[in-house]
Amino acid sequence: MSIAYLNGQFLPLADTRVSVLDRGFLFAEAVYEVTAVIEGRLVDSDSHMARLERSATAIGLTLPLSSDAIEAVQKDLARRNKLDEGLIYLQLTGGADAGRDFLTSTALQPTLLMFTQAKHFLDSxxxxxxxxxxxxxxxxxxxxxxxxxxxxxxxxxxxxxxxxxxxxxxxxxxxxxxxxxxxxxxxxxxxxxxxxxxxxxxxxxxxxxxxxxxxxxxxxxxxxxxxxxxxxxxxxxxxxxxxxxxxxxxxxxxxxxxxxxxxxxxxxxxxxxxxxxxxxxxx
Missing domain, CATH: 3.20.10.10 (D-amino Acid Aminotransferase, subunit A, domain 2)
Structure with missing residues (x-):
């Protein structure tokens, strides 16, 4: 069973739920990163974290965790899913509002999702x-x-x-x-x-x-x-x-x-x- 991370919790990927009012769903107000995993370790993680922060800043989002904390979650996900070779997908959205409006009514808590995908690319x-x-x-x-x-x-x-x-x-x-x-x-x-x-x-x-x-x-x-x-x-x-x-x-x-x-x-x-x-x- 694949384990995902959603807003501070590790849970089965099939059980993850995001509100239909999430701004990522309604407005594509969201950015993402895909990091390779080889031999259970993150590849070029610093570059991916730097690009994530640039993308988030460009659309007015703030990371809810530090880069170090995100890396720690990704390493934990790789361990929990016994991922030796594959990818970790990360998506950050503007979060869920009370209704659908182009402008948010209040400061929202961003939605942070991560999950893994096994993929054999070294010897494809x-x-x-x-x-x-x-x-x-x-x-x-x-x-x-x-x-x-x-x-x-x-x-x-x-x-x-x-x-x-x-x-x-x-x-x-x-x-x-x-x-x-x-x-x-x-x-x-x-x-x-x-x-x-x-x-x-x-x-x-x-x-x-x-x-x-x-x-x-x-x-x-x-x-x-x-x-x-x-x-x-x-x-x-x-x-x-x-x-x-x-x-x-x-x-x-x-x-x-x-x-x-x-x-x-x-x-x-x-x-x-x-x-x-x-x-x-x-x-």
Whole structure:
């Protein structure tokens, strides 16, 4: 039986209850984080906690627990659920009001929910074969740097990808790739590694930031700039990063083969560097 955490209590996930008047439910006034767990320990937790605080502050929410206390809860959840490899999902909402109104009537107590999900990503089949990506228009709002639970556009993009037999969607705005529906997008070109710089147009990916730092430490070249759909089709390699995929090679985009159609040497090397980093630094 999976154990969750809700507002100070550990209880079976099936028994968790949140009010229908919760502002996360009514207005998507909520932010979230997903932290990887490897060998029972949290990966890159400081980066995730820093991003959670930035996102919460941006929509006027205050964390009900300190970052250290949240980490302690997550470690306890991993232990209670015997989670060796997988993910911890965290969601913070504006809390439940007396009724539905855009403005709150009083200071509300935020809702804080966390639960675990087992997932085998260290030795996933996709890591050996690579994945397919399709491009689709980016239909999101302008503050994509906030890790909002308002994921309708991303869910729609994921469905488009699935219907095309792909595993991820890269969203396009003004001819340029912004990011994946649930990942950060990268290319490998004659310049080296290319990825879009962080701004309000994209989410600052914790895994992507750690991976580019590892790449630079290893002597690889990293260029931060937007890239077009056309560039992706002639790239030497392409890959994505996220907490749930780590570093994942992309071998087809819009049905076109990338490189030789197999995970390339750069993506393969970076994936191993990140796994080594995760095992070395997980807490």
């Amino acid at each position: 089949p996709a890591a050996r074969t690579g994945i397919a990506v399709v491009t689709t228009p980016d239909q999101r709002w302008s503050r994509r740097d906030i890790k909002s639970v308002g994921l309708l556009a991303q869910a729609m993009a994921k469905r488009i990808a699935a219907e095309a037999g792909a595993q991820e969607a890269w969203m396009v705005e003004d001819g340029f790739i912004t990011e994946g529906a649930s990942s950060t997008a990268f290319l490998v070109t004659d310049e080296g590694i290319v990825t879009r710089p962080y701004s309000q147009a994209v989410l600052a990916g914790c895994t992507g930031a750690a991976l580019t730092a590892l790449a630079l430490e290893s002597g690889m070249s990293v260029t931060y700039r937007p890239f077009t759909v056309e560039e992706t089709l002639t790239a030497r390699e392409a890959f994505i990063t996220s907490a749930s995929t780590l570093c994942q090679a992309v071998v087809r985009i819009d049905g076109r083969q990338i490189g030789d159609g197999r995970p390339g040497p750069v993506a393969t090397r970076l994936r191993q560097l990140y796994i080594d980093f995760a095992r070395r630094t997980a807490s």
